[in-house]
Amino acid sequence: MRVLLVGDYPPPHGGVAVHVQQLHGFLRGRGVDVKVLDIGKGGRPAPDVIPARGAAPFALRLARHLASGWTVHVHTSGNNPKSWVLAGVVGGLPGPKSPRVITLHSGLLPDYLAASATRRRFARVALAGYARVMAVSTAVKLALVACGVPAQKVEVLPAFCASQVRPGPVPAEVEAARSRRRILLSMAHHPSPVYGRALMFRALRELARTWPDVGLALFGPGLDSEAFIRDVREARVAGHLEVLGELEHPAALGLIARSDAFVRPTTHDGDSISVREALTLGVPCVASDVCVRPEPTRVFAAGDAADLARVIREAVAAGPLHVPQVDAGPELLSLYAELSSNNGLMASHEQGSDLGETRHAAQ
Structure with a gap:
């Protein structure tokens, strides 16, 4: 063959x-x-x-x-x-x-x-x-x-x-981000508005009311763009961000594995690989309800920052849960x-x- x-x-x-x-x-x-x-x-x-x-x-x-x-x-x-x-x-x-x-x-x-x-x-x-x-x-x-x-x-x-999800060593900046934050969230970033960056920032401001040291680790392209900097400034979340740039995939998996929750606040989705990777690693996962999500993803009402913050709190409180994923x-x-x-x-x-x-x- x-x-x-x-x-x-x-x-x-x-x-x-x-x-x-x-x-x-x-x-x-x-x-x-x-x-x-x-x-x-x-x-x-x-x-x-x-x-x-x-x-x-x-x-x-x-x-x-x-x-x-x-x-x-x-x-x-x-x-x-x-x-x-x-x-x-x-x-x-x-x-x-x-x-x-x-x-x-x-x-x-x-x-x-x-x-x-x-x-x-x-x-x-x-x-x-x-x-x-x-x-x-x-x-x-x-x-x-x-x-x-x-x-x-x-x-x-x-x-x-699922058999190919293998976290690798992470860069020093990832370990530093983990050590700085009692609660560390992670999110795959992309310049497209489909990825829900602005919504996540609004939810992060809400989370900071009860978790003053909460951090959001972002990895992916476009993290130095003018639009990104503008959104950070308007949402006033600079002190809560860990901007990691484009990580090698094993390092990104290593970051997700060290997170308290992985967040996928997209406005549209097919079947997100990153959601399934987080679940395979036993990391609580929060995602928008724009499509059917695999168990045990916790979903929030798409476009609703308050609901996103609420579900993140629930996911972090519940902690890790390992459920076999499709291969x-x-x-x-x-x-x-x-x-x-x-x-x-x-x-x-x-x-x-x-x-x-x-x-x-x-x-």
Whole structure:
């Protein structure tokens, strides 16, 4: 079995990239011949990770693997035109002996498709070449089925590999932040307003009334932007922040593991990897109610800072709770084996047909 994963690979450590990295590690650990065709910004070289910058290098490398019969698994958001062009190209290129799978990751996908009939038609056509479509949530599946994608082809499977959650050593600034704060919260940051930074700051001001030394450790991109500095100033929370920048993923997991609670105050979501990572580590997790959250996440009313502060207090008071989380690795490995087996049977039938035609011609 040979599997080619197509998608972003860290750095940076976004949700899709982290899942591709986790799945790559899981499959390698199971002895699978697996490679990654990295279409992201790229970073340090990693074993079996092939950079594909630009359309021509990407198409050439992809075509080689399709011609050799690799099972191809695309990972993309599904909430922008570039994502759907990628899906259409990979699903439409010739390669009859190369089964294709796609995972659509974004919680913004339903709204994106609902906004335009043209988008829905394009999505239906783009997904026609895939043997299986993996949706990270029921909402994503329903949106795809509404486009005309056959329901039996779409499976709901969170993009998460619990077996690959391994906290690493943390930088000195993380240890210093932990030692300074009696209560330390953590949050993955992104410049997009979808991540709920302003809401979290308002809740932090509320928490500081009863927890004067509370700290919020932020990691991710955009922590030095003008918009970030403006929001800090307007919310008057500078004294409660631990600004850590972009951490390596093992270090980010180490930070989460040292936190009293992990917070996900997003306005939209698919199936957050960081939420499941926190739960896997036994860290109390608080998240908005914009989508179905895995147990035992504590949810708050989206957009309500007072409710967010209330639920954080409850989560910290309750303390750690370990509940097993989903691992997509074994299910995907089984799917790849099934598709490879079916493809082998088809190839055998084709060979038999060709031999029969040859004998008939010889006679």
